[in-house]
Amino acid sequence: EAGVTQFPSHSVIEKGQTVTLRCDPISGHDNLYWYRRVMGKEIKFLLHFVKESKQDESGMPNNRFLAERTGGTYSTLKVQPAELEDSGVYFCASSQEALGGYTFGSGTRLTVV
Amino acid sequence: AQSVTQPDIHITVSEGASLELRCNYSYGATPYLFWYVQSPGQGLQLLLKYFSGDTLVQGIKGFEAEFKRSQSSFNLRKPSVHWSDAAEYFCAVGFYYGGSQGNLIFGKGTKLSVKP
Numbered sequence: 204e205a206g207v208t209q210f211p212s213h214s215v216i217e218k219g220q221t222v223t224l225r226c227d228p229i230s231g232h233d234n235l236y237w238y239r240r241v242m243g244k245e246i247k248f249l250l251h252f253v254k255e256s257k258q259d260e261s262g263m264p265n266n267r268f269l270a271e272r273t274g275g276t277y278s279t280l281k282v283q284p285a286e287l288e289d290s291g292v293y294f295c296a297s298s299q300e301a302l303g304g305y306t307f308g309s310g311t312r313l314t315v316v
Numbered sequence: 317a318q319s320v321t322q323p324d325i326h327i328t329v330s331e332g333a334s335l336e337l338r339c340n341y342s343y344g345a346t347p348y349l350f351w352y353v354q355s356p357g358q359g360l361q362l363l364l365k366y367f368s369g370d371t372l373v374q375g376i377k378g379f380e381a382e383f384k385r386s387q388s389s390f391n392l393r394k395p396s397v398h399w400s401d402a403a404e405y406f407c408a409v410g411f412y413y414g415g416s417q418g419n420l421i422f423g424k425g426t427k428l429s430v431k432p
Contacts, residue, residue, distance in 0.1 A: 207359070236419065245320075246360075247405065248419035259419060294360065304350060306421070307360035 207308035219284040226299030241291040322423035339407030348410040
């Protein structure tokens, strides 16, 4: 079974630019999550999709972040415009079982300069 | 508010020595508890989880963890550390609602170094 795939693995952009991160969950997983780890801080929850619907987006930091999951398959997370404090590692995870634990991707390291 | 504390930011142990990584949580109900490991350049891998039942949980790679409700702890242990265990370890508490698994709250992580 293929794992959770994220790309790009690294992205360096200038402040004010737009970046789109993509996550391909494990096939058949209805639940998809986005997390972020800013340098030196905890990994923090951003949002949770169940199929194509946003179940919980309480962790999204502000309206510069937009997540979509069209058709309930892959998801994108767009940051527009990017700010310096958006730098960090963005993780995606998926799960199918209610209490099975997640499978995480390798993350996208975003650097805003 | 729910929180997870990993008091040790960095631990160094000798190869073959035993290991215990500490984790304390603050949560109003019975928590769902997890330990994840992140090796360099890799994603987060689930080591083990506790939902209910036996408070001593066995995981992959020879790890185990014990849930102690009275101490609000879920410490991770391994009797003999291997050099390949060098990584960052994260404790997390999870929520479950509406028939699906909700978000995790993570500790700040403990970086493990292994001396030869």
